Amino acid sequence: MDSEELTEQETALYDRQIRVWGVDAQRRLSKSHILVSGMKGTVVEFCKNIVLAGVGSLTLIDDTPVNKEAVSANFLIPLDENEFGGKSLAQACRDALKEFNPMVGVSVEKGDLSSFEGDFFDKFSAVVVSGCSLATKKLINEKCRKRLKQIAFYTVDCKNSCGEIFVDLQSYTYTQKKLDETIECQLQYSSFEEAVSVPWKALPRKVSKLYFALRVLEKFEEVEGRKPGDVSIEDLPSALKLKKEICDGQSFNEVNVPDSLLERLLQGNKEHPPVCAIIGGILGQEVIKAISGKGDPLKNFFFFDAVDGKGVIEDISAPNSGA
Amino acid sequence: MASDQKLDPIKNAKVLMVGAGGIGCELLKTLALSGFTDIHIIDMDTIEVSNLNRQFLFRQSHVGQSKAKVARDAVLRFRPHINITPYHANVKDPEFNVDFFKQFNVVLNGLDNLDARRHVNRLCLAADVPLVESGTTGFLGQVTVHIKGQTECYECQPKPAPKTYPVCTITNTPSKFVHCIVWAKDLLFAKLFGDKNQDNDLNVRSSDSANSSESAKDVFERRKDEDIEQYGPRIYDHVFGYNIEVALGNEETWKSRNRPKPIYSRDILPDKLFHQNGNLNKDGETDDTSSVSAMPCLGLKNPQDIWSLVENSRVFLESLKLFFTKRAKDVGNLIFDKDDQLAVEFVTAAANIRASSFGIPMHSLFEAKGIAGNIVHAVATTNAIIAGLIVIEAIKVLRNERNKLRMTYCLEHPSRKMILMPVEPFEPNKSCYVCSETPLSLEINTSRSKLRDFVEKIVKNKLGMNFPLIMHGSALLYEVGDDLEEDMVANYAANLEKVLAELPSPVTGGTMLTVEDLQQEFTCSINIKHREEFDEEKEPDGMVLSGWIQARTTENGERSAVTNGESTSKSSNTAVLEEESDDIEIISTEVSVIPSGTKRKLAEISVNNSVNSPSAGDLVSKKSLEHGDGNNSVVMIDGEELEGSKKKRLH
Numbered sequence: 001m002d003s004e005e006l007t008e009q010e011t012a013l014y015d016r017q018i019r020v021w022g023v024d025a026q027r028r029l030s031k032s033h034i035l036v037s038g039m040k041g042t043v044v045e046f047c048k049n050i051v052l053a054g055v056g057s058l059t060l061i062d063d064t065p066v067n068k069e070a071v072s073a074n075f076l077i078p079l080d081e082n083e084f085g086g087k088s089l090a091q092a093c094r095d096a097l098k099e100f101n102p103m104v105g106v107s108v109e110k111g112d113l114s115s116f117e118g119d120f121f122d123k124f125s126a127v128v129v130s131g132c133s134l135a136t137k138k139l140i141n142e143k144c145r146k147r148l149k150q151i152a153f154y155t156v157d158c159k160n161s162c163g164e165i166f167v168d169l170q171s172y173t174y175t176q177k178k179l180d181e182t183i184e185c186q187l188q189y190s191s192f193e194e195a196v197s198v199p200w201k202a203l204p205r206k207v208s209k210l211y212f213a214l215r216v217l218e219k220f221e222e223v224e225g226r227k228p229g230d231v232s233i234e235d236l237p238s239a240l241k242l243k244k245e246i247c248d249g250q251s252f253n254e255v256n257v258p259d260s261l262l263e264r265l266l267q268g269n270k271e272h273p274p275v276c277a278i279i280g281g282i283l284g285q286e287v288i289k290a291i292s293g294k295g296d297p298l299k300n301f302f303f304f305d306a307v308d309g310k311g312v313i314e315d316i317s318a319p320n321s322g323a
Numbered sequence: 324m325a326s327d328q329k330l331d332p333i334k335n336a337k338v339l340m341v342g343a344g345g346i347g348c349e350l351l352k353t354l355a356l357s358g359f360t361d362i363h364i365i366d367m368d369t370i371e372v373s374n375l376n377r378q379f380l381f382r383q384s385h386v387g388q389s390k391a392k393v394a395r396d397a398v399l400r401f402r403p404h405i406n407i408t409p410y411h412a413n414v415k416d417p418e419f420n421v422d423f424f425k426q427f428n429v430v431l432n433g434l435d436n437l438d439a440r441r442h443v444n445r446l447c448l449a450a451d452v453p454l455v456e457s458g459t460t461g462f463l464g465q466v467t468v469h470i471k472g473q474t475e476c477y478e479c480q481p482k483p484a485p486k487t488y489p490v491c492t493i494t495n496t497p498s499k500f501v502h503c504i505v506w507a508k509d510l511l512f513a514k515l516f517g518d519k520n521q522d523n524d525l526n527v528r529s530s531d532s533a534n535s536s537e538s539a540k541d542v543f544e545r546r547k548d549e550d551i552e553q554y555g556p557r558i559y560d561h562v563f564g565y566n567i568e569v570a571l572g573n574e575e576t577w578k579s580r581n582r583p584k585p586i587y588s589r590d591i592l593p594d595k596l597f598h599q600n601g602n603l604n605k606d607g608e609t610d611d612t613s614s615v616s617a618m619p620c621l622g623l624k625n626p627q628d629i630w631s632l633v634e635n636s637r638v639f640l641e642s643l644k645l646f647f648t649k650r651a652k653d654v655g656n657l658i659f660d661k662d663d664q665l666a667v668e669f670v671t672a673a674a675n676i677r678a679s680s681f682g683i684p685m686h687s688l689f690e691a692k693g694i695a696g697n698i699v700h701a702v703a704t705t706n707a708i709i710a711g712l713i714v715i716e717a718i719k720v721l722r723n724e725r726n727k728l729r730m731t732y733c734l735e736h737p738s739r740k741m742i743l744m745p746v747e748p749f750e751p752n753k754s755c756y757v758c759s760e761t762p763l764s765l766e767i768n769t770s771r772s773k774l775r776d777f778v779e780k781i782v783k784n785k786l787g788m789n790f791p792l793i794m795h796g797s798a799l800l801y802e803v804g805d806d807l808e809e810d811m812v813a814n815y816a817a818n819l820e821k822v823l824a825e826l827p828s829p830v831t832g833g834t835m836l837t838v839e840d841l842q843q844e845f846t847c848s849i850n851i852k853h854r855e856e857f858d859e860e861k862e863p864d865g866m867v868l869s870g871w872i873q874a875r876t877t878e879n880g881e882r883s884a885v886t887n888g889e890s891t892s893k894s895s896n897t898a899v900l901e902e903e904s905d906d907i908e909i910i911s912t913e914v915s916v917i918p919s920g921t922k923r924k925l926a927e928i929s930v931n932n933s934v935n936s937p938s939a940g941d942l943v944s945k946k947s948l949e950h951g952d953g954n955n956s957v958v959m960i961d962g963e964e965l966e967g968s969k970k971k972r973l974h
Contacts, residue, residue: 306715309712
């Protein structure tokens with residue numbers, strides 16, 4: 001019984017947030033294990049948020065050696081080149097994250113995300129991937145889906161002043177409080193592959209244009225054999241050509257994928273720190289919701305564009321998903 | 324190249340951040356990452372344990388240190404070559420005058436109370452510096468931009484009033500747990516452990532009901548040589564037993580209400596429990612008064628548990644005893660502080676016993692502490708999002724992209740698919756007394772109210788002035804400042820005690836007064852209207868200011884006295900629930916403004932919002948409880964209290 005209760009230390013530290021989501025949610029958080037891959041600005045923001053919130057443990061994957069460019073939107077790594085000392089991004093981030101909350105275990109896993117076996121993911125309650133290829137997103141999502149245990153899967157990416165989150169909670173049950181009643185709700189999610197396979201023409205007319213633009217770029221990286229994010233404004237003509245092909249192939253009006261938006265996405269390869277903070281904040285809330293079973297989780301895409309300032313939720317699901 | 328040029332206005336900007344707390348930590352980090360190089364931060368607070376779950380620049384080892392300074396050091400670790408100038412000070416200090424504000428290109432607020440927000444708003448207006456204002460509570464938040472002459476100022480919209488309760492509800496007919504908390508905190512706790520010279524409605528009521536007022540006044544006083552083991556139960560029996568019996572005598576009151584049940588200690592605690600109570604005091608040897616607690620001696624561990632009536636009674640007696648034995652030097656000058664464990668225990672127990680008497684469900688210490696301390700819910704994620712939005716707006720301000728400015732709401736439930744919802748900033752309110760110099764009008768009894776009442780209740784509380792100067796035509800009636808001549812000081816002191824109509828330059832119906840704050844460089848005119856009578860419950864100040872203030876609200880058909888502006892700290896007719904608000908204030912106004920549908924650009928949103936967003940509704944009702952300011956945050960209503968609380972915190 002006693003181990004079920006929060007310690008005095010936890011109660012004092014988490015006082016303000018327990019007042020938001022309650023003791024039960026806090027308890028569930030402290031038993032959760034999160035995996036993240038790709039330690040760029042948005043993921044760093046996300047990690048800060050969930051470590052502060054008090055998850056049980058956090059595992060980081062990113063073997064990229066620390067360099068000046070990698071820390072441009074990263075507040076975890078002291079900007080002292082001597083200190084980089086050949087560490088990987090994940091290792092450098094771990095050291096700082098540990099300090100944020102001594103009650104959270106932070107560790108590093110080495111290796112290529114796509115090479116991990118399915119049972120590796122069994123340890124985790126939620127998996128967040130960032131800065132990876134279309135193929136890897138699909139692959140990891142499928143690996144999570146194949147496990148007996150429910151593993152929440154997220155992708156997150158920031159390009160210039162825009163950001164996207166994808167959520168797959170598979171078959172998700174949670175309770176919703178409406179006035180004095182508690183209602184049990186169930187949501188069926190599509191996998192990333194199922195979602196992006198929905199014909200564009202079948203989508204509602206007002207779907208965020210970012211959705212289409214980001215799919216074009218994803219596809220572009222794939223057909224050109226680029227590393228994730230390894231594109232620039234020089235690629236605009238070929239990207240526009242690919243856009244036309246895709247739209248034609250789907251009999252989809254090109255106007256919905258504005259050239260100017262693609263241009264903007266290709267222009268700034270650097271993450272925009274305020275956008276990282278916003279996307280990392282929204283993602284943090286989502287993971288907390290999913291783990292604690294409190295609050296309506298978003299289904300299944302979120303888009304933010306600093307230019308119009310809107311943070312929009314879109315449901316892009318296969319019609320037969322999970323049936 | 325193009326992007327480098329665009330960065331310039333950011334690199335060259337000098338920005339002022341007010342507040343280094345929940346929003347402030349996130350904001351400072353995001354500013355530094357975004358390329359800002361000259362950042363000044365003002366925050367008078369020091370770091371506390373309950374900050375650490377979201378104010379990520381702080382560690383356990385920093386507890387007790389200046390937020391502004393520690394935040395600076397933490398950010399310099401990952402951005403060593405930028406300039407961050409911290410001020411461990413109150414933004415209302417005179418050094419932060421209009422000239423100080425003028426050096427900045429933009430001011431960013433991450434504040435936690437209305438009073439400081441208003442102060443900064445006025446300085447920004449006077450210095451003509453754009454202000455980006457923000458607030459969060461739980462998953463809700465918002466960011467607004469205020470630019471003089473172009474958008475509304477922070478005070479163009481009325482702010483929600485602090486919730487106050489009619490005294491008779493608190494003293495005689497509580498119907499909600501919060502009423503019991505207010506009674507336990509503002510009346511009983513204040514009576515037993517606070518300043519004996521302060522007005523207290525427990526006095527009034529007990530002398531009303533007792534045979535002789537003389538003896539009633541002494542009831543709460545510990546008699547000479549009275550054993551603490553006797554004193555506690557005597558107080559217990561008086562407030563939970565005798566006073567209830569007396570109240571029951573008034574049949575009229577209980578015609579439409581459930582009759583309360585008197586509770587006496589001997590019925591709840593048999594003799595041997597009393598003894599146990601006295602002997603179990605194990606950790607009595609500690610010297611650290613802040614750690615004195617009744618819970619461990621009684622075997623109570625979990626603050627989330629709801630104690631039984633017996634347990635509450637034991638906590639009541641034990642905590643009362645500990646105050647008189649372990650913290651005797653504090654007794655007589657205590658003010659309720661949510662971080663004072665023993666005070667929270669006492670108030671929880673007292674409120675629960677009273678609740679039990681009135682058939683109101685009891686609450687855990689955790690919940691009671693939240694209500695008594697008006698603790699605002701706070702999470703890191705919302706603060707991070709809001710800080711990101713502040714920086715986005717600040718950059719637009721610096722790039723002079725005025726038509727792109729937005730005010731943004733962060734919602735818990737989507738409205739029109741959005742959880743981050745931008746709207747165009749509003750135009751200045753033409754009748755705003757702050758940014759448009761529209762005169763106010765004040766109904767007051769000019770032959771009964773003293774200048775002091777006017778200064779305290781209107782000029783300081785309602786108008787939020789710090790260094791006021793009051794003029795009638797060219798005659799100076801009152802002034803505050805360090806460099807005044809002695810005879811002037813004496814003159815003003817004498818004026819304070821005079822009723823308005825008998826001032827050297829008499830103030831009567833039809834008089835136009837000019838009130839000015841030299842620090843804020845803010846002036847407003849007040850039309851005086853003489854009025855003979857005021858309703859004690861509804862208009863406890865004995866004066867009514869209008870021209871900008873919102874309508875009174877009622878709750879459950881009860882008549883509730885609602886004040887505008889801040890809590891009337893020592894009003895003898897209303898008990899005010901004060902709050903510690905973490906970064907919030909403004910949100911409640913705006914969320915409650917949305918459904919009113921008066922704003923054109925929000926009309927569509929308002930419908931969705933009120934339907935899909937129960938949280939917004941919750942918020943409004945919750946926030947209506949929360950106002951004023953607590954022990955933790957920057958501002959008390961008048962300068963003296965402010966000084967006092969500041970000094971206490973610094974040592």
